[in-house]
Every structure is written in structure tokens, then in C-alpha cells.
Amino acid sequence: MTRHIRFQTGRQAFDIHEKSTLKDPWMKQDGNPEYESAGPGHGGRVSGVVVVVGGGIVGSYAAYFLSLIGMKVTLLDRFPVASKASGCNPGGLNPLHGPGLPGVMSPLAERAYHLNLSHWERVRMLSGKEFAPHLVSRVELAFDEAEKSVLRATIPHYDSIEGFSARWMDRDELLALDSRINPAVVGGLWTEGNGMVDSREYTRAVADAAVALGAIVRQADVQGLVTVGSRVTGVVLKDETLACDDVVIATGSWAAEAGAWLNAEIPVSPLKGELLTARLAGAPADHHVTWKMIGVYQTLDGHCWFGGTQEQAGFDEFPTKQGGGFILDSVSRLLPEAKNAEITDHMAALRPMTPDGLPIIDRVPCWENAYVATGSGPKGMLVGAGMAEAVARLVAGQQPHFDLSPYRLDRFSTV
Ligand SMILES: Cc1cc2nc3c(=O)[nH]c(=O)nc-3n(C[C@H](O)[C@H](O)[C@H](O)COP(=O)(O)OP(=O)(O)OC[C@H]3O[C@@H](n4cnc5c(N)ncnc54)[C@H](O)[C@@H]3O)c2cc1C
Secondary structure (H helix, E strand, O other), rough: EEEEEEEOOOOOOOEEEHHHOOOOOOOOOOOOOOOOOOOOOHHOOOOOOEEEEEEOOHHHHHHHHHHHHHEEEEEOOOOOOOOHHHOOOOEEEOOOOOOOOOOOOOOHHHHHHHHHHHHHHHHHHHHHOOOOOOOEEEEEEOOOHHHHHHHHHHHHHHHOOOOOEEEEEEEEHHHHHHOOOOOOEEEEEEEEEEEEHHHHHHHHHHHHHHHHHOEEEEEOOOOOOEOOOOOOEEEEEEOOEEEOOOEOOOHHHHHHHHHHHOOOOOOOOEEEEEEEEEEOOOOOEEEEEEEOOOEEEEOOOOOEEEEEOOOOOOOOOOOOOHHHHHHHHHHHHHOOHHHHEEEEEEEEEEEEEEEOOOOOOEEEEOOOOOOEEEEOHHHHHHHHHHHHHHHHHHHOOOOOOOOHHHHHHHHHHOO
């Protein structure tokens, strides 16, 4: 059975065709994304107070899924929700493109893509917030024959995934479609099915949806944990301690600090990324243009994201003149007229990276009730929902929908 969801955005309407094979066992049998109790009949539990530390996309979605299954949730962040990486990125949701894709991360990425799209409407209804969810075409450029053959080889994979398709466009077809593109291209891969959201509004909407389901969101700096034996019993704030039955660490690039509270090494470090927002002359395009990790991502409100950079710079979160210059030079190789764009903003944020580039989704070894979900690197807006659902299922004592062994914390242990 295929379920069709008609989704309306400001500029366009589109249909999501969702195969019943993707149907979530936590969903009601009629296929609506209504979560049933994870309780006794499902082999899990729903009682208990869960504190989620970190109000990025991972923590916000963890609060949402835990609230959906009936847990009492408090979501804490030292800043307003979405103040860090989750509020500072183009919000691209593509499970087929990026480091490790297609590959070991595909089950997580595809599950997450499905979760994002199937919860958009519910998140919007519960939160009352708009976050510009839409599907958008994208063209990935090739400037030589080697790049062309790499891109062409991905076509069968795009075509094999429900909701996606890809086809090769030669140079003339591409330039006829978008005359802004650098005529030095040899062609491009045109893909359909890519999702996109306004990342800051989306993350805030997910947190607000959790609140509508009963969660509490508080701005508070977590300074440590209270433990008894192998259990965490409380979360230490500046002036008080919150009792908890479970704790979920979703502190993004700052996860190593939380690991120290549990005597556990959580090897996550920040990878700085800078972005520009800009307005190009002429009518807005209806597609993104990318080359490798560089891209021009058109939004529904008429501006574009130009991105981005990747730099090991510790916890430095300030945009730099060199970063902005690099982005403008790189993007101008794709669309020469980008040099004349009106730059409207310049920002930087930290991607939470693990040594092998894969996320961590696990119960912290040696602890009965401490969980971690971080390390989503350059793909967290996409995979955050999948990581969060998986960690919520761990808390509820249920099997996640995909194999978590690539994401276990003990893969980094040296013993
Ligand atoms: C330039 C750039 C472009 C990107 N583009 C995309 C994209 O197009 N698509 C995509 O899927 N992904 C993209 N990403 C990646 C994505 O932004 C991240 O993977 C994702 O936002 C990480 O989410 P998170 O919730 O783990 O971390 P964060 O959003 O960093 O949230 C962690 C939160 O924890 C809080 N915190 C930390 N320590 C404490 C404490 N002790 N007490 C209380 N709170 C604490 C922080 O304040 C922070 O708000 C991009 C990232 C960058 C930098």
C-alpha cells in the first residue's frame, strides 16, 4: 500500500508517496503518524522523567519522540533552542548525497528522511510554526569526464529510492535550463526528491511540538550529573538539581564535556563551517546548484545560502574574512554572477564530528540510564530525526528500526 500526502508550501504543493514498507510500527494501523503507546503491549515502558541535554535538532527531536510515547521530558539548553549548528545551516535533507552516502549510513539516512517528511505536518500543527518544508530539485555539476562518470554512477541508486529520481543532463541542456551556470561545465546530474527546511524555525518547531505534547523546555547550563552506583539520578544546573530516571546527552560538538561527567570518552570534536546568505539578481531559481561540497541553495523566501567551508578551528564560532572570500570564490565557479550577489549575512557554526565520521547513538557503557546521540557531522539536519527516534526507542526499551552497531560508542575503545 502506498500512502499519498499532499503537502502545501508557500510557493508550491507536492505529494509524498510513502510505501507501507516504511510504515513505523509505532504508528497506528491506519497509517497515520500517530504514535501508539510504547508500553507493555509493545515490550517497552512509557513512565519516567527523561532529561534531554542539548536543544539542537537531535535533542529537540528526542524530546518530541519521547513525549509522543508518553515520557515526561525536560529539554535543557544553555542558549535558546537552535542557537548553534541546528539554527545555522541551509537545512538540506538529502539521504543520498554526502560523506558515507550511499553506504553504511544509508539505513539511518533513509529512515531519517522518511521521519522528517512524515512528521512535518504534525510538527507544524502542534507547534503552530512555519518552517518552509519543501522538496526541491538539485543539479550537481561536473567540470571534467572523471567527475561526470562519478555522478552518472549514482543514477541507479537515486532511482531505486522511493520519492527520488535522477538523470544526466549534458552541457547544452543544462545551460538552456539555467543560463547562470558556468559554461565550462561538461554536464550535471539532475535529481528530484531533496528535502529542505528553514533549519532554525524547524528545530524550534520540533521543540515547540514537544512542548505541545507535554515536554518542558528550559534555558539552563548543565554542569554535571548526580550518580548513584551505575545510575544517573539527577542533572546539575547552576542553582538546582533536576531528578531524572534517564538522561539523553545531545550536546552536539560539546559532547566530550558531557562524557567527562560519566567518565566516558565521547570523541566528538567541532568542525567549523562558514556560510553566506545572499540575493542573486533576477527571478529565484527552482533548484539548487552544487559541486562537491560547494552549493547555492535557493530558499522559498528568495534568498540563497552560499556554502560552505570546513575547518578545524576548535570552538571558534566567528565568521572570518578569509572564509567569506573562499565561499564567494568557490560559488562563483558554479555561478559566475554570484560575484555580484548582495550578501545579506555571514555566519559560522560547529558540526559535531566523530573520528570515523559516523554518529554516536548508544546507551553509555557502564551506565544503566544514560544515553548519547551526537556526532551527526555535516548531515545532522537530516539524520537528527533518525538518531532521536533511535535513542527514544533505547530509552523505552525497544529495538530501533535500523542496526545501531555502526553507531556504538565502544567502536572507539582502544582496549
Ligand atoms: C555550515 C554548515 C552547513 C550544514 N548544512 C547541513 C545541511 O544542509 N543538512 C544537514 O543535514 N546538516 C547540515 N549541517 C549539519 C547540522 O547542522 C548538524 O549536524 C546538526 O545541527 C547538529 O545537531 P545537534 O543537535 O547534534 O547539535 P547542535 O545544534 O550544536 O546542538 C547542541 C546543543 O547543545 C547545547 N549544549 C551543549 N552543552 C550544553 C550544556 N552543558 N548544557 C546545556 N546545553 C548544552 C548547545 O548550546 C547546543 O544548542 C551543517 C552544518 C554546518 C556547520
